[in-house]
Amino acid sequence: MACWLLKTEPDTFSIDDLASRPQQTEPWDGIRNYQARNFIRDGMQVGDDVLVYHSSCAVPAVVGLARVASEARPDPSQFDPESPYCDAGSDPDNPRWLLVDVHYERHLSRPLPLAELKQHAEALGDFALLKRSRLSVMPVSAAQRDFILALAVDGSAGA
Numbered sequence: 001m002a003c004w005l006l007k008t009e010p011d012t013f014s015i016d017d018l019a020s021r022p023q024q025t026e027p028w029d030g031i032r033n034y035q036a037r038n039f040i041r042d043g044m045q046v047g048d049d050v051l052v053y054h055s056s057c058a059v060p061a062v063v064g065l066a067r068v069a070s071e072a073r074p075d076p077s078q079f080d081p082e083s084p085y086c087d088a089g090s091d092p093d094n095p096r097w098l099l100v101d102v103h104y105e106r107h108l109s110r111p112l113p114l115a116e117l118k119q120h121a122e123a124l125g126d127f128a129l130l131k132r133s134r135l136s137v138m139p140v141s142a143a144q145r146d147f148i149l150a151l152a153v154d155g156s157a158g159a
Contacts, residue, residue, distance in 0.1 A: 003049040003140040004039065004068070005129060006102065010054040015064040015107060018052070024104035029075045030085040031097060036137035040072050040098045043139065050102055051140060051148065053129070054111075061111035062148060070101035108152040116151075123147055 006028060008014065018026055031037055050066040074095035077085035090096040114129070121130050124147060128138040140148075 001048050002043060002045065003051065003142065003145040004044060005051045005053050005062070005138050005140050006066075007053045007055040007136040009056045011057065014054065015052045015104070018064075018066065018102065018104045019107070021104070025069050025101050027075075027099045028102045029077045029099045031075070031099065031136060032085065032087070033135060033137075036135050037096075037098055039135075039137045039139065040100055044068050044072060044100050046071060049140075049145060051145065055136075059111070059113050061113040062108065062117070062152070063111045064107045065105040065149070066102045067105055068100050069103035072098040072100050075099040108149075110152055112148060112152050117148070120147070120151065 010016075013026075018024065031040060046068055048068040050068060051062050052064040052066055053062050054060060074092075075085070075097040077083040078087040078090040078095060078097045079092060080086055081088075085097075087096060117124065117127070118130055121127075124130060124144055125141075127140070127144050128135065
C-alpha cells in the first residue's frame with residue numbers, strides 16, 4: 001500500500017468534518033493542479049493510507065489518518081456552474097479533474113505541526129511537504145509515514 005498526504009483548509013473541510021460524516025467517507029474534490037490530479041489518477045489505489053494535513057491555518061499540521069476508499073473518478077464539481085471548483089473548459093466526455101473517496105480512520109494522538117516536522121528534516125529526507133510544496137496531494141514514503149506516526153505517538157520516532 002502507498003501513502004499520500006492530502007492538504008485541506010480546516011475552515012473549509014477538516015478532519016473533524018470527515019469524522020462526522022455518516023459513513024466517515026467523503027469525496028476529496030476540488031483538486032485543480034495537474035500534478036496532484038496525476039497522483040490521483042496514476043498512483044492512488046483503494047486502501048492506500050492518507051495523512052490528513054490542515055493547511056492555511058494558524059498552526060499547519062498533520063492531524064489524522066484516512067484511507068483511499070474508491071478508485072479515481074471524474075470530479076462532478078468541475079461541471080457545476082455553482083461550484084467554486086467549476087472548470088468551464090473541462091469536457092464531460094474527457095473530464096480534466098478527478099477525485100477519490102477518502103475514509104476517516106483516526107485523529108493522530110496529537111497534531112504534528114509543520115514547524116516540528118521541519119526539525120526532523122534529515123530523518124524525513126525528500127518529504128515534499130518540507131520543500132514548500134503547494135501541492136494538495138503528495139506521495140509519502142513508507143519510512144516517512146512510519147516516522148510521522150511514531151512521532152505523533154511518543155514525540156521521538158527514534159530520533
